[in-house]
Structures are given as C-alpha cells and as structure tokens.
Amino acid sequence: MTLKKQELQKLLILIKRGFLLFKSNMAINITSIVTIITALYIFFIFFVLSYSVDNFFGKLVNVQNIRGYITDSAPQDKINALIKRLSSLKSVGEVKFYKSKDSYEYLKKSYMSEKYLELLPEEFFPSFIEVTLKSSYQEIKFVKEIEGELMKSDIINITSFGEKWLLNFLSIKVGLKIFVMILTALLSISIGSVIYNTINLKLFKFKDEIKIYSLVGATRSFIITPFVVASIIEMTVSFLMAFVLQFITFYFIRHFFLDKLGVVFLLSPSMYIVLSIFFIMTLISVIASILSVLSFLDKNLGAIGE
Incomplete structure (x- = not known):
C-alpha cells in the first residue's frame, strides 16, 4: 500500500x-x-x-442625475464644450441642456400647479445642464466627480443633487x-x-x-x-x-x-x-x-x- x-x-x-x-x-x-x-x-x-x-x-442614495446651473451670460460655445467634456466621462449616460424656456416646460410637467407657474415669466427660470449617470455609477463618489467637472467651468453658478439628505x-x-x-x-x-x-x-x-x-x-x-x-x-x-x-x-x-x-x-x-x-x-x-x-x-x- x-x-x-x-x-x-x-x-x-x-x-x-x-x-x-x-x-x-x-x-x-x-x-x-x-x-x-x-x-x-x-x-x-x-x-x-x-x-x-x-x-x-x-x-x-443612488443618484440618477446632477444639475449645474448656468450663468445668464454664458456663451453657447462654452456650454457645448462643457457638454462634450462631461459626455466623455465613463460614469455619464446622458447630458442635456435646458434653456430658460425648457426649464419652464420641465417644471410645468413636474408639478401640478401649472396655473401658478404660468403667471411667472420664462426668463425667471434658470438655464441648467442635467447630467444623468449610468445605472452602475449611481454612487456619491461619481456624483462628486461630476460636480468637480461642473465647478471647473466658469459658466456654472452652482450644482445640485440633494447632497444633504444623501449624506x-x-x-x-x-x-x-x-x-x-x-x-x-x-x-x-x-x-x-x-x-x-x-x-x-x-x-x-x-x-x-x-x-x-x-x-x-x-x-x-x-x-x-x-x-x-x-x-x-x-x-x-x-x-x-x-x-x-x-x-x-x-x-x-x-x-x-x-x-x-x-x-x-x-x-x-x-x-x-x-x-x-x-x-x-x-x-x-x-x-x-x-x-x-x-x-x-x-x-x-x-x-x-x-
């Protein structure tokens, strides 16, 4: 044996x-x-x-999108350049630009108080870029990365993604x-x-x-x-x-x-x-x-x- x-x-x-x-x-x-x-x-x-x-x-805490609100005097070529740069990020699924008129229509679809919104002028609503994250990147670290990219641009006033409740x-x-x-x-x-x-x-x-x-x-x-x-x-x-x-x-x-x-x-x-x-x-x-x-x-x- x-x-x-x-x-x-x-x-x-x-x-x-x-x-x-x-x-x-x-x-x-x-x-x-x-x-x-x-x-x-x-x-x-x-x-x-x-x-x-x-x-x-x-x-x-899976954030689907983040917004960057644009200054009133921002030229279109800078906006287009920012959209192009954001679109190249691996975590980004889609980038949309909303003019004041688009923001107005966006809110009308999102809220029930349409009659109240109709009393306000379109110019009252800010222009913004909305960045939608890919499903596998909807985490706070990728949101912060996009926020950093947005704030690098001189045409962005402020960003928003509900940070307080997320944290x-x-x-x-x-x-x-x-x-x-x-x-x-x-x-x-x-x-x-x-x-x-x-x-x-x-x-x-x-x-x-x-x-x-x-x-x-x-x-x-x-x-x-x-x-x-x-x-x-x-x-x-x-x-x-x-x-x-x-x-x-x-x-x-x-x-x-x-x-x-x-x-x-x-x-x-x-x-x-x-x-x-x-x-x-x-x-x-x-x-x-x-x-x-x-x-x-x-x-x-x-x-x-x-």
Whole structure:
C-alpha cells in the first residue's frame, strides 16, 4: 500500500471517529447545539433586517442625475464644450441642456400647479445642464466627480443633487455596517467560547482513553482531528437549523403581514453571503476546538508528539 493511500485511510478513520464522537456525546452536543442555534438565529434576524435596510437606503442614495446651473451670460460655445467634456466621462449616460424656456416646460410637467407657474415669466427660470449617470455609477463618489467637472467651468453658478439628505442616508448605511461587524464579532466570540467549553467537557469524559493513546505514541493530530470533525458537524447542524428557523420566521412575516400591506422590504441575502457566513463560523469552530484540545493536552498530559 502506498504512503498516500495509508494517509487517506488514516484520515478517513479519524473522520469516522469524529462522527462517532459526535453521536456518542449527544447529551452534551444538544445543549451546545441549542445555544449555538439561538445565537445564530438572533444573528440572522438582525443580519437580514440590516441587509434589507442597507439595500433600501442603497437605492435611495443612488443618484440618477446632477444639475449645474448656468450663468445668464454664458456663451453657447462654452456650454457645448462643457457638454462634450462631461459626455466623455465613463460614469455619464446622458447630458442635456435646458434653456430658460425648457426649464419652464420641465417644471410645468413636474408639478401640478401649472396655473401658478404660468403667471411667472420664462426668463425667471434658470438655464441648467442635467447630467444623468449610468445605472452602475449611481454612487456619491461619481456624483462628486461630476460636480468637480461642473465647478471647473466658469459658466456654472452652482450644482445640485440633494447632497444633504444623501449624506444622511449614507451615514445610516455606514452605521448599519458597523453594527453588523460588531454583532458578527460578538457572535464569533460567543460561539467560539461555547465550542471551546463543549470540547473541554468531552475531553474530560475521554481523559483515560486519551492517556492510553498518548502512551502508545499517538500524535496530537490523531487526538485533535476527531474533535475538529465533531465540531464541524455540530456547527453544520446548528447553522442549518438556525437558517431554516429564520427563513420560516421571515416567510410568515412576509406572507401574513407585509404582502397584505403591499410592502416589499425584507430581502434574503444571496447564497454567496450565506455560505461566507457559514465558512467563517466553521473556521471559528475549528480554531476553538483545536485550541481547546491543545490546552487540555498541555495541562493534563504534557508533551505529545506532533
């Protein structure tokens, strides 16, 4: 038998021992799983709400256009040159020039108070250039870029794109992201702590068996691997159950409340995000289980070969 086959067989045996370890300690595992499910369920609830709110505000801060109001004495050739320069920007989809008369007609179409507007002379309305951004560039940094280009020209008085409320919404978006990061960090610490202590309980149960393994020359990896496998199984079961529970929760909220009100607000994160969270949580469980076993071996059995 080749060395590779021997190593593969050894790995399969250790994985099998991990499954048996998980099965034989079901009483301890159930307590741990319920704790992890609760923590993950709470995390998923807050995460989905934050994700939905972030998506909602993301749409609000997607600026479609920005205006540059033109001075009264601006010559047409300078206006044309500015339009040409703006049109060459990769973020710009369309550039339109509105004369005073065009501005007047624009407002008449946009507002209900047509009779009031008809009392005002066309000359009262300013000329402006309206820059429409491409759909993939409707973000504040590209708006600022266009604003800078507009303000470089001496024929532009002022620009407008609702900056104040945009910045307010952006502050909320940033706040939500910080909140989710803190929540994820706290969840990681709590789950890591639960798994670390659970593995410790299992180790004390198998203390005599582990001593025998150490006496016959078992390596640390031989002892650690089954516990790592057991912790991965525990995390997988907990994660799936927590995910299903939050899915059912939000399904009922959508079906019995939001859909009846005609509100489309709650969004489920993409599978990529869900798998990323699962990978992070699994990595934490692996690290916690390794640290727990190493700590136990150092305290109780002394040096064991790597």
